[in-house]
Amino acid sequence: MAGKLKVLVYGTGFAGQGHAQAFRAAGAEVVGIVGRTPSVVSDVAAQLAIPFSGTDWQEALTTCRPDIVSIATPGGAHFAPIKQAIAAGCHVFCDKPMTESGETAAELASLARAKGVKTAYAASFRYAASVLHAKRLVAEGAIGAPTEVECISHFNLECDIPFGWSHRKEDGGGRLNNNFTHTLSIACSVIGETILSVIGEVRDDLGRAPIVEGVHNFATRRNFIPDDLNDPSLKWGESNVEWSYTVLAKLESPLADQPVSVLFKHGGLVPRFHDDHIVFYGTKGAIYIKGHYGSGQLYHWGRDKVWTELALPHDIAAAVPDVQGETEQCWHYLARMFVKDIQGEAVEPYPTFHQGSQYQQIIDLIRRNDNWTDVSHLT
Known part of the structure; x- marks a missing residue:
């Protein structure tokens, strides 16, 4: 793949800024960032020298035409933007949790497989x-x-x-x-x-x-x-x-x-x-x-x-990536492999939406709290 891969980041907090820096270190170009608060996203874009900023995700996808989207918002806000990104043919790097439920995570994993895009799931420690x-x-x-x-x-x-x-x-x-x-x-x-x-x-x-x-x-x-x-x-x-x-x-x-x-x-x-x-x-x-x-x-x-x-x-x-912070080092490590894989280089297997979907379904099962056996009647 000729030229630098273009990355669009969704999220302006700790994870969004960390993802942006990880992809830059991996040799990609961060072309845009999206957040929910205009003043915040504008300030973060200025601090990180990111050329495009906005609050409309679909507009950002259309304007920036990224190769990769990096999803760095809380998990409850992942489903719709990932679905839009997959439809646009973007590869997706998503922080944990993948979504708020096993059902929606499984749907995104299926959509990504059908579209043929690569995915990375950042349960990255x-x-x-x-x-x-x-x-x-x-x-x-x-x-x-x-x-x-x-x-x-x-x-x-x-x-x-x-x-x-x-x-x-x-x-x-x-x-x-x-x-x-x-x-x-x-x-x-x-x-x-x-x-x-x-x-x-x-x-x-x-x-x-x-x-x-x-x-x-x-x-x-x-x-x-x-x-x-x-x-x-x-x-x-x-x-x-x-x-x-x-x-x-x-x-x-x-x-x-x-x-x-x-x-x-x-x-x-x-x-x-x-x-x-x-x-x-x-x-x-x-x-x-x-x-x-x-x-x-x-x-x-x-x-x-x-x-x-x-x-x-x-x-x-x-x-070990030369950055401060254990979380940041692990993001850098995974982003580096993800970029290399998209560029056609051989890399070791890494977590994808297969793992993200599986983990989310397992979490749903655990949260049911229905594994107990009543022994109060035993004498």
Whole structure:
């Protein structure tokens, strides 16, 4: 494909700006950006030197004629613009969650296949350097045949973060959409992409949050927590989505004869005592990574029965994008592969709308909370 690929970004907040910078670093040309608030989108376009800005997505598609669209709004606003972009023949890079429901995600995946456009689904912490290291070690037999995985995180989020999309199921909120998507992607990347079965439980332990005007950037929402939460004039919004979850899954692995058990445990509002972590266990050892998305130090337990800190291999370290922030590094990594793939270069498989649709349908199943067996009658 001759010339630079043209990218149109939908979203002006942390993700939109991060996507724009990732595609520029990948060698593409960011030709436009769209947002809902005229003054905000105009300011962001000026800051990032993006030539076109506006609030009408269809107009932007027609005017900019992009090769790629990058969807960086909250998940509840993904369906219509992605559908329009696919109809226009654009390749689509979409942040998680793919949409607000499994049904709409499945429809978009089907439309993209029928149109023949490429898609990328940015549940992208599978590209954290230590996760890439763990994937290599597991493939090389460092833990023997994998048997189980645990993904544990406790975020202790402020309960009084202003009410917004993260509190609403219909807008793509909830911890399954915005945490589980990453950890499931990590487990699948290391163990195997085939998900055999799931069971889970969710809990909304937040209840409500203050309504505050002027919050445009998810990354800075904490700055808008009201000083006086007892102010009688303060308005409140009701949460309708989970803030904690426990999920069990079974993954098929080419490295094991039996399904691999995976525990996903996340408490959005509770404090941690030990490090958040991801652990891969096997018949001959284990790999422990610090951090809720596996972006910290990696340790290996092997024949010597001792946890040993392992240095990051030079080639993996060299491939880490030279930008600040773990989230940004992973966006850059995936955008780089996506651009190369569209240009006809050989790349390793990456998450697409197939995974995005599958994950969204799994989230719908978990949210039903109907996996319980009543044992109260047992004596």
